[in-house]
Amino acid sequence: MPEKSKATTAMKATRAGTRPGGRSARVRAAVVAATLAELAEKGYDQLTVEAICHRADVNKSTVYRRWGGVDGLIADALALSADQPWPIPDTGNVDEDIQLMAHEVYTTFTDPGLRTTPTALIGAALRSDLGAEALSAFFTARHQQAAEVVMRAVERGQLPVGVDPVELVRAATAPLYHQLFITGEPLDERAAHRAAAAALLAARAGLFDATAP
Structure with a gap:
């Protein structure tokens, strides 16, 4: 075999x-x-x-x-x-929470003391069919955990009812992974801030409305 x-x-x-x-x-x-x-x-x-x-x-x-x-x-x-628990920010303000999530991605993949192992693991997964399948499952799990931030914000009235939590989380972090693993462009804190802010603006404009046809 x-x-x-x-x-x-x-x-x-x-x-x-x-x-x-x-x-x-x-x-x-x-x-x-x-x-x-x-x-x-x-x-x-x-x-x-x-x-x-x-x-x-x-x-x-x-x-x-x-x-x-x-x-x-x-x-x-x-x-x-x-399978490991991932600490989800809960500042009481969704704008701060989403910014913190995006900043965590930035820190994890730019800090010399943190970036080597996760960068190597994702890079390896992208070269393996089995690894790519596991990587997809990994991000699905992470997005679902992080969705709690958005659901709390909806309950507090900080985001519109019907916003898709996973889509917002994905939009706040996907541009960072794109720079890191697709284009290879240098990543800075401004990029993390911009991705989070754009995702929040889109959510408030109704672009992530899960109830829309």
Whole structure:
């Protein structure tokens, strides 16, 4: 069976079963941590199961059986990240909350102490069909979590009833990811502020009205 097919089968089996606990959870955490470390140091082209196993101190047979290969490992790293709680701002003012969310994206991918691992992981996912699928699921989870900010704002009367929370969150952050991973343009704080402000203006103008035909 080709490696990609094996990886897909292994990842589907992991998602379909119960969440691992005990030793299985420890192995998963160690292998994912090793995958991220190898990605940050060497990049996708030099990522190997052998190096990951050596760093995590696990057998290759375990990794191949459970993840299928490096693409399965990248996908699971994203799945594990999506499962982690994400602190959502709650200042009482939706304009500040959306600005803080956009600024977090800016900081994460521009701070020298923070950017290496997430940049390497997303870059790797974009080069793998399995990784791209996991990346899409990751952003879906993040957008749904962040939608709470918008729903609170609607309840407080700060945004119109009917605004699509996910569309607003996506509009406030998507331009930043576009610069980072599509055009490769330098990202600055003004770009983050501009993306958040434009998304809020669009929402208040009714452009994200989920009830519109």
